[in-house]
Amino acid sequence: MGHVALRGLRLSAGARTLLEGVTFDALPGELIAIVGPNGAGKTTLLRAIAGFVAPARGDVLLDGVAVEALGTRARARAVTLIGSDAAAPAGTAVREVVATGRFAYRPWWDWSTTQDDALAVESALERVGLAAFAERDFDTLSSGERQRAWLALALAQNARLVLLDEPTSHLDPRYAQEMLRLMRGIARDGTTAFVVLHDLNEAAAIADRVAVLGDGALLAFAPPAHALAPEVLQRAFGVAFERDTVAGVTRVFPLASA
Amino acid sequence: MLASRRLAGRRALTFAALAAAVPAAMVLGLFVGGSALAPRDVLAALLHPNAGGDAGAIVWALRLPRVAIAACVGAALAVSGALLQGLLRNPLVDPFLTGVSAGAGAAIALAVVAGVAAGFVPAIGFAAGLGTALLVAFLARRGGGVDPERLILAGISLSALFSAIVALVLVRLGREGGDAVLAWLAGSLASRGWHELLATAPYALAGTVLAALAAPSLNALRLGAGIAKAVGVDIARTQWLVLGAAALLTAAAVALAGIVGFVGLIVPHVARRLVGTDARASLVAAALLGAAFVPLADALARSIAPPTEIPLGVLLAFVGVPTFLYLYLRPAGATRLWGM
Numbered sequence: 001m002g003h004v005a006l007r008g009l010r011l012s013a014g015a016r017t018l019l020e021g022v023t024f025d026a027l028p029g030e031l032i033a034i035v036g037p038n039g040a041g042k043t044t045l046l047r048a049i050a051g052f053v054a055p056a057r058g059d060v061l062l063d064g065v066a067v068e069a070l071g072t073r074a075r076a077r078a079v080t081l082i083g084s085d086a087a088a089p090a091g092t093a094v095r096e097v098v099a100t101g102r103f104a105y106r107p108w109w110d111w112s113t114t115q116d117d118a119l120a121v122e123s124a125l126e127r128v129g130l131a132a133f134a135e136r137d138f139d140t141l142s143s144g145e146r147q148r149a150w151l152a153l154a155l156a157q158n159a160r161l162v163l164l165d166e167p168t169s170h171l172d173p174r175y176a177q178e179m180l181r182l183m184r185g186i187a188r189d190g191t192t193a194f195v196v197l198h199d200l201n202e203a204a205a206i207a208d209r210v211a212v213l214g215d216g217a218l219l220a221f222a223p224p225a226h227a228l229a230p231e232v233l234q235r236a237f238g239v240a241f242e243r244d245t246v247a248g249v250t251r252v253f254p255l256a257s258a
Numbered sequence: 259m260l261a262s263r264r265l266a267g268r269r270a271l272t273f274a275a276l277a278a279a280v281p282a283a284m285v286l287g288l289f290v291g292g293s294a295l296a297p298r299d300v301l302a303a304l305l306h307p308n309a310g311g312d313a314g315a316i317v318w319a320l321r322l323p324r325v326a327i328a329a330c331v332g333a334a335l336a337v338s339g340a341l342l343q344g345l346l347r348n349p350l351v352d353p354f355l356t357g358v359s360a361g362a363g364a365a366i367a368l369a370v371v372a373g374v375a376a377g378f379v380p381a382i383g384f385a386a387g388l389g390t391a392l393l394v395a396f397l398a399r400r401g402g403g404v405d406p407e408r409l410i411l412a413g414i415s416l417s418a419l420f421s422a423i424v425a426l427v428l429v430r431l432g433r434e435g436g437d438a439v440l441a442w443l444a445g446s447l448a449s450r451g452w453h454e455l456l457a458t459a460p461y462a463l464a465g466t467v468l469a470a471l472a473a474p475s476l477n478a479l480r481l482g483a484g485i486a487k488a489v490g491v492d493i494a495r496t497q498w499l500v501l502g503a504a505a506l507l508t509a510a511a512v513a514l515a516g517i518v519g520f521v522g523l524i525v526p527h528v529a530r531r532l533v534g535t536d537a538r539a540s541l542v543a544a545a546l547l548g549a550a551f552v553p554l555a556d557a558l559a560r561s562i563a564p565p566t567e568i569p570l571g572v573l574l575a576f577v578g579v580p581t582f583l584y585l586y587l588r589p590a591g592a593t594r595l596w597g598m
Contacts, residue, residue, distance in 0.1 A: 052487060076490025083484035089347075092480065092535045093265075100478050104490030109471040111538050135265060150485075157489060 001063055002028035002160040002192035004049065009058035011044050017216060018044055022058070024211065024221045026194070028160070031187035033203035033224075034196045036213030037237050042196045043083075045213065046163045049194065050081035062161060076104035079161040082150045084169065088138040094149050095134040098124055101156035124155035128182055144175025151182055162186060164195040168202060180206045204228055204250040212236050225250045269539065272532050276546035280329060283550040283557075287325035288317060290557040294564075323452045328553040330455065331447070331515045332525070334462055334507040336548025337469055339522030340529060340541050341507075344476045345500040346406045353522035355413045356501065358508040360420035361390025363517060367427035367439045376438075380454055383442070384461070384513035390416060391505035395498075403494030404501065445518035445571030447556050458510040465506030469541060472499040477537035520574040521548055524582050 009022040018041035026032050034042050047053045049060050051067035060067045062078055070078065080101070088097050101124070102117040125131045128148040133141065141149060147167050154162045164183070168176040176199075184206050187193045197203045203210050203224065210227035212220040214236025220227040228250055233241040240255040289300050295313055303309065303317040338353035354360070365386030369379055394416055398409035424443070428436045441448075475496040479486040483493055511518065529543035552570075559573040 050488065072492045073490040076488065081484070081488045083482075083488075086482050086485045088481050089535050091530065096534075096536060097481060100481055100485065100489055102489075103474065103478050106474075108475060108490075108492065108495075111470075111474060153485070153489075 002190065003061075003063050004161060004192060004194075005059075005061040005064075006049070007059045007061065009045075009048065009060065010056045011041055011048055011053070012056045013044065017056070019213065019218070020216055022218045024218065026192055026209075028192055029187055029190045030192055030208045031183060031206060032192075032194045032209050032211060033207035034194060034211045034213065035198075035200055035203050035236075040213040040236070041216075042213055043165055045211075046081055046165055046194060046196060049161075050079055050163055051075050052081065073104040073108065076157065076159070078159055079163065080154045080157045080159040081163040082154055082165065082167065084165045086150055090137065090139040092138045093134065094130060094136050094138050094141065095121060095125065097138050097149055098130075098134075098152045098156050101153040101158075104157070120156045120158060121152075124152040127155055127185070128152045142175075144171050144178065147171065147175070147179055148182065151179070151186075155186065159191070161192045161194075164193065166196050166198060169198055176202065200228060200233070200252050204252065228252050269533055273543065273546070276532075276543060276550065279550035280546055283553040284325040284329055287328065287553040287557040288321045290561045291316065291321055319451065323455055324447050324450060324556070325553045327450050327455050327514050328447055328556045329549040330459075330462060331511045331518060332521055332548035332550070332552030333545040334465070334511040334548070335518060335522040336525035336529070336544040336551075337466070337541055338504040338507040338511070340526035340537075340544040341469055341472070341476070341500045341504045343526050344480060344537055344540075345497060346410065347480070347482070348406070348410075349527065350523075351410070352519075353504055353508040353511075354417070354517070354519070355410060356505060356508070357390040357394045357413045357416040357420070358387040358505060359512055359517045360417035360424075361393075362387035362509065362512045363439075363443055364420035364423040364427075366442050367424045370438050371427055371431065379442075380513040381457070383516075384458065384509045387509035387512050388505055390420070391501065391509065395501050395505075401494070403497045409501075441569070442516040443571075444569035445516040445574075446567065446569050447515050448567055450514060454514055458513050461506050462510040465503045465510065468499050468503035468506070472496055472503060473538045473541055476500065476541075480535055480537065515570065518552070518571050518574065520571070520578045521552060524578055525551060527582070527586065 004026040006022050006024050009019065010017060011019045022045070034045060036042050044053065048055050049067070051060065051070065054068060067075060067079065099117065099121045102120060105117065106112065106114065125134055128151050130145065130148055130152060133145065138146070138149065151167070168179050171179060180202060183193055183195055207224055209222055210220065210224050211218060212227050212232050219236055220232045228243065230241040230243050233252060241252050242255055243250060243252045245251070289297050293316055295316060299313040300317055303313040307314070307318060335353055342351045342353060342355060343349055362383035366379055366383045369382045374382065394409065394412045395404055397412040398404045400408065424439065428439060431439065475486070475491045478489050478491045479496060487493055525548045526540065526544045529547050530540045533539040533543045555574050555577065556570055559568045559570050562568055
């Protein structure tokens with residue numbers, strides 16, 4: 001469970017076409033990194049996969065069912081998206097933030113909290129290493145801890161597809177590594193994950209496959225060693241890249257233009 | 259888990275204290291009024307409802323409905339403010355933002371000019387307030403829902419227009435007829451009775467039900483529209499529920515007491531500070547706090563300079579605003595305006 005199929009997707013922003021002809025399959029438990037220049041449509045693609053925006057053409061299928069056809073709560077039990085604009089008001093405890101992930105597991109007007117909800121929240125906090133922070137004001141967390149709390153919300157939601165928009169931006173190397181490790185972990189447990197990353201080497205280090213967006217299209221969808229080829233990256237970003245492999249991991253570097 | 263149990267215990271205690279404050283404030287209100295009644299007589303009238311006499315009439319026909327109305331108005335405005343602040347994720351929003359007060363004010367001013375019988379004025383205010391809120395929501399709609407920025411802009415614009423109508427009417431009326439309009443604008447609970455309370459109760463009740471339905475969604479919405487959507491909140495439905503609830507509650511409050519400012523802006527802040535940002539908890543806390551606060555303020559308004567009454571809205575501004583400024587604009591409190 002967690003098979004994602006994109007079929008001839010066209011995404012537009014107003015009259016402008018952002019992406020055209022996006023077709024690929026992501027398998028259950030795969031970790032897919034999405035990279036591309038600013039404005040390439042990375043976030044829009046995530047929102048389309050989450051069913052937030054309707055594609056101008058084509059389909060997003062989750063385990064063979066069109067995401068658009070799912071009801072709001074049924075969709076939330078299947079797929080979740082943590083955007084880069086998520087924020088909690090001061091005075092909100094970390095546990096309350098994570099517990100929000102349980103919204104779709106009871107009627108929308110229901111005020112109650114079940115034992116299942118409590119267990120899912122505790123286990124999600126445990127998995128991201130925030131169990132000791134449960135009562136802390138979300139506002140007092142560091143950026144790295146906040147990202148882990150958002151990931152815990154997604155875990156508490158228990159969706160089979162998790163979409164993360166730039167979870168490692170603004171994080172120092174240690175916290176970024178920790179986030180990447182956690183994302184690898186949820187994929188290993190069978191959840192399909194899409195993650196938008198700015199750092200190409202982070203994508204190379206953790207992704208099963210990398211989707212490179214640019215030029216209004218999907219330029220590559222392949223394991224890092226192939227997707228992050230210099231000619232693909234040059235077409236996407238408009239600068240030259242050099243690639244080498246260290247200990248089996250692909251690394252790419254933009255070349256300073258003369 | 260231990261810490262969480264301690265927090266839960268503290269929250270339960272807070273709710274118990276708030277729940278006790280409501281009847282306490284109402285009872286206090288019974289002992290205050292234009293006609294000097296000894297506390298003993300008030301008690302006797304309360305304990306023997308059928309004994310009759312002047313004290314009985316004053317307590318049962320004047321003071322009791324008045325404190326009940328005060329509590330309802332306080333709860334309605336506080337809940338309405340909490341709903342809108344939550345929906346728009348903006349701590350500066352108050353229930354009159356949707357144009358309810360300005361629309362009601364303009365309609366009441368025009369009704370007074372037209373010589374409508376005083377008994378019909380609250381109903382006209384209610385209808386106009388509700389109508390204005392609907393018009394503002396209609397102007398602000400986008401997609402299936404409402405755009406928060408457009409809502410604020412439409413509310414402010416229409417309010418300005420209706421305030422201009424009120425000003426025009428006041429200028430044209432001069433001193434005589436203007437007083438009736440001004441009494442409404444300043445907010446007052448004078449000469450309201452059971453009849454007015456019963457007439458508005460169904461609408462306030464409907465608003466309360468809508469608010470209760472919206473609370474879990476509003477709770478998710480405090481993390482932003484993106485997260486709310488991701489966890490399964492129907493944003494458009496939440497917006498219409500909240501706007502409907504806020505419009506009904508505010509219009510009912512305006513019909514009962516005129517324009518009582520400040521409560522809808524400030525009480526939600528205090529409620530969140532007491533019980534946290536959970537929408538379910540803070541809505542209930544706001545309701546209780548408003549229901550205790552307004553009867554208390556009304557008792558004060560009646561007892562500062564008897565037999566004259568200070569308009570409730572004026573008193574609330576004089577007492578409440580400095581308190582609020584002290585609480586929230588201290589350097590340490592400044593960054594925590596939204597939330598606790």
